[in-house]
Amino acid sequence: MKPVQSVPSVSRRTALLTMVGAVAQFAGCGGGDSNVAGLSSGGTGSFSGGTVNGLGSIIVNGIRYDDSSATVTRYDGTTDSSANLRVGMVVFIQGSVVTPATRVGGTPTAKAYRISYGEEWRGPVDATSANGFSVLGQSVDVLSTTVFDGVVSILADVTTAHYVEVYGYVDPSSGRLQATRVEVATTQPSTYRLSGSIRNLDTSARTFALGSATIHYNEATTKPALLSNGQLVGVILPAQQPVSWTATRIEAQYQPVASLQVSDKDEAEIHGVVTSGSGALFNVNGVQVDASSAVISNGTVAVGVTVEVEGTVRNGVVVASKVKVETEAELEAQEFEFHGTFSVLDTSARTFVLKGYRFTYDSQTEFDGINWATNPTPSYIEVKAVLNTDGSWRATQVEADND
Numbered sequence: 001m002k003p004v005q006s007v008p009s010v011s012r013r014t015a016l017l018t019m020v021g022a023v024a025q026f027a028g029c030g031g032g033d034s035n036v037a038g039l040s041s042g043g044t045g046s047f048s049g050g051t052v053n054g055l056g057s058i059i060v061n062g063i064r065y066d067d068s069s070a071t072v073t074r075y076d077g078t079t080d081s082s083a084n085l086r087v088g089m090v091v092f093i094q095g096s097v098v099t100p101a102t103r104v105g106g107t108p109t110a111k112a113y114r115i116s117y118g119e120e121w122r123g124p125v126d127a128t129s130a131n132g133f134s135v136l137g138q139s140v141d142v143l144s145t146t147v148f149d150g151v152v153s154i155l156a157d158v159t160t161a162h163y164v165e166v167y168g169y170v171d172p173s174s175g176r177l178q179a180t181r182v183e184v185a186t187t188q189p190s191t192y193r194l195s196g197s198i199r200n201l202d203t204s205a206r207t208f209a210l211g212s213a214t215i216h217y218n219e220a221t222t223k224p225a226l227l228s229n230g231q232l233v234g235v236i237l238p239a240q241q242p243v244s245w246t247a248t249r250i251e252a253q254y255q256p257v258a259s260l261q262v263s264d265k266d267e268a269e270i271h272g273v274v275t276s277g278s279g280a281l282f283n284v285n286g287v288q289v290d291a292s293s294a295v296i297s298n299g300t301v302a303v304g305v306t307v308e309v310e311g312t313v314r315n316g317v318v319v320a321s322k323v324k325v326e327t328e329a330e331l332e333a334q335e336f337e338f339h340g341t342f343s344v345l346d347t348s349a350r351t352f353v354l355k356g357y358r359f360t361y362d363s364q365t366e367f368d369g370i371n372w373a374t375n376p377t378p379s380y381i382e383v384k385a386v387l388n389t390d391g392s393w394r395a396t397q398v399e400a401d402n403d
Contacts, residue, residue, distance in 0.1 A: 046110050047262045047313055049092040049287060050271030051167075051180045055355045056339025057112070058085050061269045061308075064339070065093055065112040075118030075234070075254040082115065087336060088147035088181025089167050090272070090285070091117040092256035098267065107337065114260045120177055120234075121166045123192035124241070128158055132179070136194055136237075138211045139176045140166055144332045145387060150184040153391030163188055169273035169285065171304040172197035172232065175211035178273070178306075188239055191248070195234040197275075201227055210235060216246040223250035232275055232286075253286045257316050266313045271306075271326075278302050284309060291320040299325030306331065336393075338383045339401050345376050354383055361395040368399035 048060045057067040067082040070093075074080055085091065096111040126134040132142045133155070142155050146168075152158055167181040175196055199209040206217050208227065215235055217223060227233075232253035237245050253275075256262070272285040278301055280292040289309055291301065301307060301323060311320035344353040350361050370381065384397040 044097070044263050045113075045266045046095045046098050047093070047257070047260070047266045047268040047318075048095070048270065049256060049285060050090065050269075052085060052087050052089045052091055053334065054107075054337035054339070055087060056337075057082070058091070058115075059107065059337050060091060060093060061271055062108065063098055063269075064107045064109045065095055065115075066109070067112045067115060070095075070112040070115045072115045072117075073259075075116060076251065080117075082112075085115070085117065086147075086149065086181065088149075089117050090120075090169070090180060091115055092260060094260040094262050094266070116254070116256060116260060117167075118254070119165045119167050119183075119193065120170055120195045121164075121193055122189055123163065123194075123237075123239075124188070125158060125160050125162045125164055127160065128155070133158055133164075135164060135166065136192060137213055138194060138196075140164075140168075140182075141176055141178050142182070143178070143328070144389070145334050146179045147181045147387065148184060148391060149181065151186055152184045154389070158182075158184060162186060165189070169306070170196050170232075170275070171273055172230075172275050173304040191239055192237040193234060194237065196232070198227060198229055198231045198233060201229050203227070214244055215250075216244055217250060218246060221247050221250060223247075224252045230276070255286050257287060257313065257318075262313050262316075264314055268313050268318045269308070269310050270318065271308045274301060274303050274305050274307055276303060288317045289320050289323075290317050291323050294320035294323045296323045297325070298327070301325065335396060336385045336387065338385065340381070341379045342381055342383075345372060347372055347376075354381070357393050359383060359385060359393045359395045361398065365395050366397045366399075368397070370398055370400060 046063070048063060050061050053059050054064070058065050067085065070082055072080045072082050092115070093112050094114045096113070098108050098110045101108050121135050121138060123136045126137060132140045134140065148154055163185050165183040166177060166179050168177050168179040170177050194210055194213060196210045201208040208215055234251040235247040236249040237247055270284050270287050274282050274284055276283040280290065282289050282291070282301055284307060294311070299305065306326045308324045308326060309318060309320050310322040311318045338354050340355050342352045342354045346352070352359055378400045380401045382399050382401040383395050385393045385395050388394055
């Protein structure tokens with residue numbers, strides 16, 4: 001399957017870091033008194049959680065992380081390679097202090113030490129609609145920025161003959177999954193997977209509801225010592241279509257701060273859906289947040305709401321300085337960012353290839369330091385792009401990559 005991403009061309013963080021980069025040392029999140037994102041008073045590193053919005057290495061929350069020597073694991077603990085990280089995947093990163101961008105419109109950088117990731121749902125497509133599809137009876141919502149990869153590149157081509165691996169954010173209040181990346185195949189996977197919040201737990205019958213699915217478990221099922229209603233879990237199911245499901249494994253919600261050994265005073269920025277709590281104390285995709293001293297903007301924090309949180313890690317909790325509630329319109333307005341050496345330049349068709357993707361450009365594309373009409377150099381470039389409705393990529397900006 002190929003990659004995907006969604007990153008703003010000039011994020012709020014990028015702009016702030018660019019302005020302060022010449023006058024202040026960026027030393028992690030720190031937890032000091034500064035109210036400017038990226039300034040620090042002793043931070044030791046960075047912690048990011050969110051969607052991969054760019055490649056070259058990977059870009060998450062507007063920070064370009066060098067993943068070349070990172071330890072990569074999936075949520076279930078199995079080891080993996082950074083070569084398998086793709087645009088649209090949801091990841092958590094523990095890394096170095098962030099270095100500010102050196103120019104306006106540039107991207108802050110850091111070195112990733114540990115990265116974890118994993119899909120939410122995996123299985124056969126049951127049905128499709130204009131706005132999404134269902135997997136094992138569970139509803140998946142698709143945005144214009146959702147990346148499709150594999151045997152199809154757009155939602156309209158997904159059918160009930162397909163199997164999917166879906167990355168994104170589960171809303172426990174509705175049981176629906178907001179997809180950021182969908183990998184589509186015609187080959188049945190070895191196991192299926194669902195995730196969500198336990199409801200209607202019956203410890204005598206050994207059953208519970210996960211969305212609209214009834215999950216059974218028995219003595220052979222690997223599971224946490226205790227299960228409870230409201231608990232967020234992932235379940236591994238046999239790859240078949242039985243009348244009722246018996247899980248082979250039940251996984252407690254992944255805890256990224258502990259698993260990635262995130263240090264106190266690390267700068268933190270996480271993006272995702274509120275999975276429990278509200279107001280000042282809540283949870284975002286397994287990360288506990290204390291927003292009692294934070295500035296909360298753009299709406300009210302509640303379960304199922306998408307938020308962007310900035311703060312400092314203290315005793316395993318992200319103590320937030322800022323929380324922004326994000327609307328669907330804002331999520332749909334994102335751009336993607338790619339860095340690397342381009343190839344297959346066709347100035348007649350106005351296309352080129354970068355990071356395995358084919359891009360088009362047109363009269364609206366902004367070029368900086370490059371004139372392909374006269375000279376196809378430099379070869380190492382930075383591209384901002386949007387995902388078209390037909391699944392193709394259109395470059396909105398192309399420039400020599402000096403970062």
